Amino acid sequence: MPELVRPTTIADLPCGQLEYRLERREKAVVVLFHGGHMRAGLALGEDVFAAAGHTTLVPSRPGYGRTPLSTGPSMQQYTNVIRRLCADLGITRIAAVVGISGGGPTAATMAAHHPDLVERLILVSAVGWLPYPDxxxxxxxxxxxxxxxxxxxxxxxxxxxxxxxxxxxxxxxxxxxxxxxxxxxxxxxxxxxxxxxxxxxxxxxxxxFLNDLQPTPDVTALIGQPTLVIATAADGGVPFVHAQSLTGAIRNAHLVVSRAPGHFVWLGADWPAIADRIQAFLGADPCPR
Known part of the structure; x- marks a missing residue:
């Protein structure tokens, strides 16, 4: 089993401190925004990208780990910070941004506001813009x-x-x-x-986590990149209607329905097939925008 806890780095940027983890491989970068209660040092749901040979950049979102809330007062400002980090690291192309669970809105916002940098969007058990939580x-x-x-x-x-x-x-x-x-x-x-x-x-x-519960602007209409939405109808953490809503609102989105019995779709028996679908998605030419 790969190490779950991994070392991170602190970037002192003009806009504030940002914790991140960068694991370089031969293929283009995938940026992962993890969900609630997570931080850059916890590697969950990343094996598929490592297996495909992609470099992974995993930042801690505002309020998590060693990234203070002040680094990203708004979601769009935070994605601007990520763009600045990419520039400092010499990253000029992002093959995909990935939003897992509560990281979904951040990934979607990154795709919406930085289409010249981000080629694809992947949302896994992701929160959308329906009322959430109850x-x-x-x-x-x-x-x-x-x-x-x-x-x-x-x-x-x-x-x-x-x-x-x-x-x-x-x-x-x-x-x-x-x-x-x-x-x-x-x-x-x-x-x-x-x-x-x-x-x-x-x-x-x-x-x-409490910051994640604050409302953010719905950017789905601005997203033009190819998008893969992965979710299971058995998700008790993020209701399946979020995946359906995201798929309907993003004009180039495709829904992949997992048979996993709960929120952690990587534990489902059909995950190997879904991983193959993700790798094929990453290998396909992105549609012209």
């Missing part, structure tokens, strides 16, 4: 992931992962599926269980 989830987020409480919340998760790993997995995966958590657990092998426990033990919300 009222009670929003209330719970403000209670459990506020600056004064998020450290305690994640300390409890780490303790549970260490003392009662199966119980921890059930607790954390329950909200990831619309179906039975027993079905999700039954489909997870020992290696994936170890990966998930390591992931949950490393997650932090910082100030980023």
């Amino acid at each position: 009222r009670w989830t929003r209330v719970g987020a403000h209670l459990g992931f506020a600056p004064m409480t998020e450290r305690i919340s994640w300390a409890g998760v780490r303790a549970l992962a260490r003392l009662a790993p199966d119980r921890c997995l059930r607790l954390m995966l329950r909200s990831s599926t619309t179906g039975s958590v027993d079905e999700v657990m039954a489909g997870i092998g020992a290696e994936d269980r170890a990966m998930l426990l390591s992931l949950f033990a490393q997650m932090r919300s910082g100030r980023g």
Whole structure:
């Protein structure tokens, strides 16, 4: 199993501090924006791009890891920061921006506002511009992931992962599926269980998660790049209607429906076939814009 936790770098840019991880390979760059409770040092859902030989650039979004909220006061400003980072790193072409879960709006905004740099867009279990989350989830987020409480919340998760790993997995995966958590657990092998426990033990919300709940401008009408939207109808974290809405609103988007039993589509039995679809998508010539 590849290392989940990887070293990162800090860039001191005119617009502020930005944490990122750059793994250079022979092919063009893929920029990944991870979801809630994640940061640049946690590698999740990246294996398909590494296997295809793509360089990966993974920044921490505002409020996560060592990227302060002030680096990206708005989503468009933050994508301008990413463009500046790319210029400093000598990156003049992005084969695809990838938005995973809560990173979906950031990836879409990057594609919309920097079409001369970004060739494709990939959205995986991604949040769109429908109302999200529901009222009670929003209330719970403000209670459990506020600056004064998020450290305690994640300390409890780490303790549970260490003392009662199966119980921890059930607790954390329950909200990831619309179906039975027993079905999700039954489909997870020992290696994936170890990966998930390591992931949950490393997650932090910082100030980023509550920032993710703030409204942002809908940019879907501005996106002209070829777009791949990947989602499962069994996603309990981000409802499937978000994928349907994104596919309908982005004019050159194609929906790939996963059979995964929950939010983590990489754990689905059909992920190898979806990975092949992603590699073919990256290898195809982008449509003229």
